[in-house]
Amino acid sequence: MTQASQAATSRQQTAQSPEQNHLLGELSPEVKERIYPFLELVPLPLGHVICESGDTMRYVYFPIDSIVSLLYVMENGESAEISVVGKEGIVGVSLFMGGESTPSRTVVQSAGYAYRLAGQRMKAEFNRHGELLFLMLRYTQSLITQMAQTAVCNRHHNIDQQLCRWLLLSLDRLEGPHLVMTQELIANMLGVRREGVTEAAGKLQKLGVITYRRGKIEVMDRPRLEQLSCECYEVVKKETDRLMTYRPKVLHPRAPA
Amino acid sequence: MTQASQAATSRQQTAQSPEQNHLLGELSPEVKERIYPFLELVPLPLGHVICESGDTMRYVYFPIDSIVSLLYVMENGESAEISVVGKEGIVGVSLFMGGESTPSRTVVQSAGYAYRLAGQRMKAEFNRHGELLFLMLRYTQSLITQMAQTAVCNRHHNIDQQLCRWLLLSLDRLEGPHLVMTQELIANMLGVRREGVTEAAGKLQKLGVITYRRGKIEVMDRPRLEQLSCECYEVVKKETDRLMTYRPKVLHPRAPA
């Protein structure tokens, strides 16, 4: 039994609904009526590459309980996570931003499910210039914030702090305090050596903040984790909250011409 | 006489036109007719802070011959450049993306001029859901690419390579091979020590790639600079070219409902 189908079985018990994705859930009844019939629930197994660098996106994905990473892979194989998307967001913004593709790889960081929507359906609704458009743009801005902060964090903070930030970002997108993730994979995300992650994780374990063994991490003391993290986590969290709380559906107070 | 007014005097001789900004220049005659009357030419002196972190944007800026940096400043004062905008772009995407502000500082990196447009005017045109909207979104995606690549570059490339990348990005936004920029300021942008920039710049000078003295840099051998740069410059350049070459004005082939 694969890890993916395991996840499938265990999750199947709890009902899946598009509402679990925050973006889908926030839409008005009319938009839901138009979109929901075309949503397909798909399992996302750990490590699955949804979209390779430069590929044209054919679907957008709304994660429910899965986590998806945007990863840049360099010519020499080294990599770095650019941003992370869970139930608060959507995978494939390039599809409606107009580029259709990006130079980064989209890969499943935590197994689970997502609803996907064909690109054409997405664009059709987007082009109605209604609430979906503005919701997507606000989300895209929060994604931009996350990328900017990642750049800063890569420059100025040490592995210990970055690991805390990364754990917190993942935790926010999961139900419980458990994550399935080897240190090797975390190292790929952070763009550092595996041994560096071993050392940082070891410190956190000594402090009683987390426990881990063979790819299973449990966060024991979240508040402490936040203290140990650099400011980057909080900046992203606050800005995302600010951007994604409800707002008027149009930018300009007067109706468009 | 300040550096700003010096720039003003010298530039005043060459005629200024909104067309010099690539985004404005690419608009259709109808949109230009609506927008151009409201554009104001403003000088941007070196170091001027257009917008502090968290400030609500009141204008968007279309640089003509100036360069503007999006800079993140941390709690402890350290900083890092997130992205750079010149005549190919617009400053203030958060205004139409819906957030109205960002957690980063907007500062003039190279003195010159820009056309600015009141936020309300910008939003009004944006909300007509015409070509401006799609042009802005495509540009925003190119900005996203730049930020992502900055994150990767900060993680994996050394100061020498990053300096080359930074020089190239600046060069692409200027007319000649000269840039006015102290090593101290470059260090702030790259988020490294000033001495590190001194060393990297010294190497480039020894190689005959650049010459510099007291805040004036001249690039002598651009091809060599590209060779010495990391892949990040080319990735950003190519992706931006791809995104900003002409495309249909709507995403969906059929007209929106």
Add this chain to the structure above:
DNA sequence: GGCTCTATGTGCGTTATCGCACAGACAGCG
């Protein structure tokens, strides 16, 4: 010309991370 400020050059010890090598240790499987 001489003063002063700013920009740049340099040396040196410290630190974080890397690259590599290899040693345990646990899980799954036959």
Add this chain to the structure above:
DNA sequence: CGCTGTCTGTGCGATAACGCACATAGAGCC
């Protein structure tokens, strides 16, 4: 149960960047 592959722990020299201190040098100004 024992094998095997994966995951984690650890040590050590190499390297890149840092922090600091201070020297040098050009530019502007009186």
